[in-house]
Each structure stands twice: as structure tokens, then as C-alpha cells.
Amino acid sequence: MDKSLLNRTPPSWAPVRANSVANQIVAQVREALFAGKLGPGDLIGSEKELARQFDVSRITVRDALRTLETMGIVEIRVGATGGTRIANGNLDHFSDALAIQFKLSGVTEYEILDMQIVIESTGTELAAQNRTEKDLERLSQLLDEASLVLDNPEEFTQAGQKFHLAIIEASGNRALVAQFKSLRHVIWPRGAKRAKREIAEHAYEVHQKLFTMIKEGEAEPARKLMVAHLSSIRTIAFPENNKQSSNGPICC
Amino acid sequence: MDKSLLNRTPPSWAPVRANSVANQIVAQVREALFAGKLGPGDLIGSEKELARQFDVSRITVRDALRTLETMGIVEIRVGATGGTRIANGNLDHFSDALAIQFKLSGVTEYEILDMQIVIESTGTELAAQNRTEKDLERLSQLLDEASLVLDNPEEFTQAGQKFHLAIIEASGNRALVAQFKSLRHVIWPRGAKRAKREIAEHAYEVHQKLFTMIKEGEAEPARKLMVAHLSSIRTIAFPENNKQSSNGPICC
């Protein structure tokens, strides 16, 4: 990296902010990452060093680093031996970002609910095909935990969510997990809807069946059961608008 | 927003950076957005105003704004009547962010390709169910455009991608559109793969069939054809690794 790489006199027609010095630094680090010149854990340098290398002020470097940090490209640590390093991937950042865009774009709850059914049923099908022994252990453990809190609506709901996530993770597709997480926050934003005892028992039974199907590799039955399960949850969570999705039935 | 909302003396056990003043400002704006107190287009204020409101320096405000901007929550404009506003959703920027995270996380091409097939086949199915007359017009128009550039690999590829996007948009589910877009350029960053004449003709025929099925509401056939179509594209684009996805067949 060298200051000579910075274009201090960009074409006049270009927007200002896109060509800011800070953004040029961001672009350079990004490109170095995709070119394989930088990888997770690599030290980029301290703010002072970078300011000297690029021949810009610390403020400008900070702007760039803040952007890179928010993108999840770098991690910043304070103190001695601190500084900026290439981050390890964290897909949760992306899920958060996508969730924000849903909010800003005015995507409705129904659209998201429909997508949840799509993603989660697919994940269930894949889980039945690809689950490892470790996945099964995890699912079994979560089932046990849930069985202990059947009378505690809040904790049971939480345990149930963990179970659902564990199923998706058992699919073996991290891209799918990332998309799933981006949709997850929507259903229970208020943490309000709580499962009463009888409802919890029913959900627990379904979870047990799902576990068996996934264990036995019964992909299509597992998928169908998950679709029914989620539709049932939707009915409980959104009783006021129990009409079918405006888009008609989703798959199957 | 008021400076009294900033916690200047956080618990000593908490990590430093998470409690930085700048990050507290970020959190406040974010929460205001999700609480509905702020919406797209709302003016947050200028750096100077915000610095006064929060009783912090301009630099600190800038740090926060830069983060919010990278998150896609705000848009910043320079000049008179400039300042920071809550952004409109922009999903296209995210493929970049997602591609970076996939890269850093070591997510494989296969996981991404599988996910693309899931999203796109589902979108096709929904399009056959929910497409409007306007959607059909758009699709028809794009078909016509593609037919004119069968001999121009680059333009045909571009037209084809537009057609695929239009199908997804015809699904009527913006969350699905968002997820589609987020995966879209992850693998083909430069629109590199080009279709030769015979391949283009075949793709064009498939697109025509897809159009007819979507028009006639034949959801399941349309889905299956799209899966086959994408698998075919994958074979062309990734001939070296034509083995089946490590996770086994996806759905259907």
C-alpha cells in the first residue's frame, strides 16, 4: 500500500463521497482481500502507520477503518499490540444488515413469514440428508432442555428457537444459515407471544417427530412436517390476520 | 436524542469498544429505526447539530455516522441542505458485503450455488402463482431484447440476468428478491462467463418455456425447469467441478 495508489484528483463528474480518500483506502483493502494479498488475522497496521503510508491524516484513516470494521472486514483492538487486523468471517453481521434493509424497504411481515417457511423447510430437508452425528447430539440435547421448561413459556420459546436454528445448521449450508438468521428476528420481535402448556406440549411433540425424521433421513416428510409446524406457529403468533398469505400457498 | 441518553460510565467489565460513545450513538439511531421513531427520509441532522445534541465532538459523531452509513441505515450528503438522513433500502450494495463475509468465513461455492437454486426455484414457483399482467409484460419485453443479442455473448448474458431477476420480482415477495440479490453477484463478480451462440439459443428457448409456464400458472413445472436450467448453467460455469454438490441433490 502506498500513497501513490491514491487518486487525489478524481474525475470531476464523479460523486464526491464515492471518491473520498477514505473510501479509496477502503477499496484498496477490499481488493487486496479478494486478490488474496490479505487474509484473516493479517495485521494491517496502526492508525499512525497507515496515516503515514497513505500520507493522509489519522482522521481519514479512522473513517476508512470504521467503514471496514462495519463491513466486517477488519477487527480493531485498542491498547499495546492493538491495531487493525483482517477479521475472521462473521455471517451474523450480514444477517443483521439484511434485516435492516428489510425494515427500510418496508417488507411486510407476511413476505418474511413466507420466506421463513421457504428457507426453514428447505433447511429441514437438507438436514435430513446431511446431518452428522454431532448435529443429532446437539438436537437431542436441545430437545431434552426444552422438555424441562414446558411450563415456562418464555424459556420454552427460547429453547424452541435454538432447536429450529440447530436444524438449519445441520443442513450443512452456511449460506442458508445466514439467510435464515436474517429472517429470524421478525416473528418474535416483542418476545410477547408465549406458549401455554398445551401448546408447548404440542410443539415439543412435533419437534420430537422432526428429530426422528432427520435422524432417519426422511427428507420429504420432514420438510412437510416443518411446513405444517411453521404454519401452525404463524396461526398462533398472528391470530388477527389468519388469512392465507396474499401470495397464495407456498410450495408443496 | 439527548446527551443524557449516553452512558459515559459503562460497567467496568464491559469491552471498551462496544461502549464507545460513537457506538452508543449508532445503537440509539438503530433502535429508533426499529422502534418506528425514525423512517426513510427523516433528517437526523448535521454533524455540528448532532455534536451539540450529544455533547460530543464532531469526530465522534462522524465515527458514528460513518458506521451507520456503512450499515446502510443513513445517507450522507455534502453541501448546503446536506446532512444525514435515514436511507431508503438499497439491497444491491449487499452482495458485496455478503461476498466478503463468505470469503472470510470460507463458505464454499457449492453452498452458495445450492442456495441460489433454492431461492431462484422458489421464486419461479411463486412467480407462476402471483405474477401480474405488468410482470408478464416486463418478462416478455426482456425476452424480446434478449432475442436481438443472441450473437453478443456479453449483452445476452446481461439480458438473461435481467430476465432472471424479473422472474424473482414477479414472485411478489420482496424478502425473496432481497435474498436473491444478495447472492446474485457473489460468484459471478465480473459477469465473466459468456454464452456462445448455441448456448445462448438454448438458454433463450428455456427462458421462453419459463415465460409460458409462469404465464399459465404452471408453478411446479416452472420450478423444475428452473432447477434444471440452473444446474445446466452451473455445469457450464463450473465444468472443472461438475460433481454433484457435496450435500446431495437439492429438493425435488
Add this chain to the structure above:
DNA sequence: TTGATATAATGATATAACAATTAGATCATT
């Protein structure tokens, strides 16, 4: 009415300084 110009608001960048945090070195004590 139109077009050029001045003005004021705003972000972008620079410089200097101090505060808070952190890892590692140093040193005293047992």
C-alpha cells in the same frame, strides 16, 4: 426570464493534544 455570481451551510481533511486501555517489561517480595 435567464444566467452568472455570491453566500452560507455542510461534509472532508488536516493538525495537535490528551485520555483510556492494553500487552509486555521491569522490579520487588516472598
Add this chain to the structure above:
DNA sequence: AATGATCTAATTGTTATATCATTATATCAA
């Protein structure tokens, strides 16, 4: 020698002040 306290240097976090570049609006002249 081991241990714990303390010091030190490096680094990010924050503040203050100033200047430059950009941009919408107002003003004014033709």
C-alpha cells in the same frame, strides 16, 4: 525461582480548532 505489583510504551478513543471542497439557495445583472 516464582509471584505479584508497577512501570512503560504503543494504540485507539475523544476533543478542539482550522481549512478546503461541495452544494443549494439567494441575489443580481443582462
